[in-house]
Amino acid sequence: MPDPEETFLAEYDPAAFPPVAVTVDVVALTMREGVPVALLIRRGVPPFQGAWALPGGFVHADEDLATAALRELGEETRLPSDVHIEQLGGYGSPTRDPRMRVVSIAYLLLAADLPDPRPGTDAAEAAWVPLRELGFGTGGPTPRPLAFDHAAILADGVERARSKLEYTALATAFLPAEFTMAGLREVYEALWNVPLHAANFHRKVLSVPGFVVDTGRLTAQGGGRGGRRARLYRAGDATSLHPALLRPAGEES
């Protein structure tokens, strides 16, 4: 057995390991005009120049992974103070990047009302793209191909968001600080792609302790096409929902 200290030094040599780079990629979702959208950029540099891709980039030295994800996304859009961010996982197929071995840690970010994006470094264009145009939701055009394995990462992110709506209070992350029951229901309907029974949804949400808190105030105006003024709620303390709001058993898309 070699001297431990010697082994330590041998392992400390960075060149002893296969060259690999670590990146972060971000699935950023928000609601715009009632439809769920994802932030995509059009790549301005090879590889996949001209293709659409998730925002992301290389992790800096001594930088936390989640910090890197927020930094990269901040290059494309102005982030509000309260965003939800969680890790999706690591993507490390040896062939996912033609340049070299790149392991990417993907993050899911949810926020309300993000502004129009600006193209950051290496990006020719940046845009909020409705999920419907990306192959999620019913119908819609044939989804555009994405660079690298970003289509799989995006699919994982959307599915994560969809399933966490069931058992966590995550839906409020899509909404501004104060929202109506109809607004909350729209998030569920748009992401799950199913119509929900308004009356039952209303009662079910109120039955979950800590999901929403009644502000006591009402919207200034009724609906655009008539209708009663709606009560305003804000997010409650609960992070997990008991009982859960399960997706209807039937089919989706």
Next chain:
Amino acid sequence: MPDPEETFLAEYDPAAFPPVAVTVDVVALTMREGVPVALLIRRGVPPFQGAWALPGGFVHADEDLATAALRELGEETRLPSDVHIEQLGGYGSPTRDPRMRVVSIAYLLLAADLPDPRPGTDAAEAAWVPLRELGFGTGGPTPRPLAFDHAAILADGVERARSKLEYTALATAFLPAEFTMAGLREVYEALWNVPLHAANFHRKVLSVPGFVVDTGRLTAQGGGRGGRRARLYRAGDATSLHPALLRPAGEES
């Protein structure tokens, strides 16, 4: 804007990125003598020499991440053909490894009746350690500290397994091909650390389509302390459970 090809070549240079290594770490869980156990190794080399840690190691060039996880675990124990493996996520705090920047992709592995482990490379010892001794479950001694951030990874793995028991057929991954209802219930009780009502559990499991399949045969002998012979089941086709088997609402540990 520089020539695209030139940029491509510049980005292709591995030395342009901060040196970083990618490892895999494995939370391997199984049931031994009715108690859930995790595989730990005692490190034979610095850093953290002598400390207990999760099995794992550096990802080889051109090797898939999950493949690396199985290879590293195969150094410590003989893996059967049918194991469940899923990714837990990436762990990349800049300070998690004192040697250099190391991003680790953690995997959760579940299997039935794994044999006694053998210490692999760099390991002084390898052992199945009851989760109870690692701070999970009620009571138990003060858990031993683990190397790196492995305590957090282990906790994430255990919690993942616990919560996936609720809505997936994952519990069967802990059991041999044929098992009894009591064996299945033991998995739930041991991991959730709660007593379950045997009669209700029985009926609930059978009510979930595709969870288990009746083989028509019975155990050779009744229970060690008397009792009727139990029916043998095998895992069904279902991967997700409808309806789910929810954890009792009360407290656990």
Next chain:
DNA sequence: AAAATAGTGTCTGTGAGACAATATCTT
């Protein structure tokens, strides 16, 4: 007034949990 949206009441079917009872098995 008519239409649209918000919110409440009520009924029914399903499933979870409690408890009881029956069926086998070992000692």
Next chain:
DNA sequence: AAGATATTGTCTCACAGACACTATTTT
């Protein structure tokens, strides 16, 4: 026979979904 385990029966409560109805606002 006694005790232990397996399995089935039954009752009750909570909740999801369906439907009907009331309340309030815009056009």
